[in-house]
Amino acid sequence: MAEVSLKGVVKRFGPVQAVHDFTLDIAHEEFVVFVGPSGCGKSTTLRMIAGLEDISGGEIRIGDRVVNDLPPRARDISMVFQNYALYPHMTVRDNQGFGLKIAGSPKSEIAEKVGRAAKLLGIESFLTRKPAALSGGQRQRVAMGRAIVRDPAVFLFDEPLSNLDAKLRGQMRTEIRKLHEKVRTTVIYVTHDQVEAMTLADRIVVMRDGRIEQVGTPDEVYHLPASDFVAGFIGSPPMNLLDARTVRDGDGLAVEIPGGPRLPLDPEACRGIEPGRDVRLGLRPEAIAPERIASEMRRPFSFTADITLVEPLGGEALIFLEIGGTEVTARVFRPNTRLSPEKDVPFVVDLGELNLFDPESGRRLCGTRRMPTQ
Secondary structure, three states: OOOEEEEEEEEEEEEOOOOOEEEEEEEOEEEEEEOOOOOHHHHHHHHHHHOOOOOOOOEEEEEOOOOOOHHHOOOOEEEEOOOOOOHHHHHHHHHHHHHHHOOOOHHHHHHHHHHHHHHOOHHHHOOOOOOHHHHHHHHHHHHHHHHOOOOOOOEEEOOOOOOOHHHHHHHHHHHHHHHHHHOOEEEEEOOOOOHHHHHOOOEEEEOOOEEEEEEEOOHHHHHHHOOHHHHHHHOOOEEEEEEEEEEEOOOOOOOOEOOOEEEEOOOOOOOOOOOOOOEEEEEEHHHHEEEHOOOOOOEEEEEEEEEEEEEOOOOOEEEEEEEEEEEEEEEEEEOOOOOOOEEEEEEEEEHHHEEOOOOOOOOOEEOOOOOOOO
């Protein structure tokens, strides 16, 4: 079994603490993605798991072994780097088998494993080429093949697609996910690209300033963000965040946007929230739409706003509007009518998609989204 467990892991570079009390359990065969902005500590954490960085405190366990003091070669891991790290004077075949050769594996075993990995990755016709004769995507496949031939307990990926163009990144995301379905092993993947995180992960670990901000499935971090930081980082466009205040609404509770609408809150979902509290209201762009083209919403609520700009994107459109003096983005799919800037346009918002955050701590207070039960 290839579980990975980190308990209170800390990393210091002199007076600077890069990783704070990192605690996480990763299950056997799970695909976990570390995501966050540059400098959040995600690559440093990955390098500590790999043994490329010493830890300053805590414990790292791979399987049933504590690996704090083990060198990388003894940890039963394989790592795919951002820059591919291929030997330019070697053929693809020799690059893929080099690690096994150094380990003293028989030639027949090396040939069998290299051939199997090449077939799996669709690079059989490249085995006699050198890296200079390959495209970026082909080089990345070679780097992945070099990791596969070692049959590791854990695969580690450090921003492997960041050097590729947008189209090739999309193709390689698909290839990596298919590869994980075929080669069932534990994967820890680092990226700053939230699209990669959403499409690849079983669970996402969102990091900020060396700390874990949230751990959850892609649906959970998207629809139920633990903080306004996660809300603003995950999603493209990100969640709209508006300053608001809770108020009494008859026998219930509502959230009021200064100069904007008053939105009723689900009393069960936001139990314990008192009226008169300053909050930050979060709304995903797809939870807002012009009334005349709104798709089905679970709990539609009508209001009016001014459209300031429309960005048509083919199968969807982004609509920029003002609510209480704050610019808000709405996203509609397959718009069936022409949209343009205009005043006092009827809009609807889905009351089943509201999120409230504390404006000081940023932590989530409540939300009206109910995730389906397993």
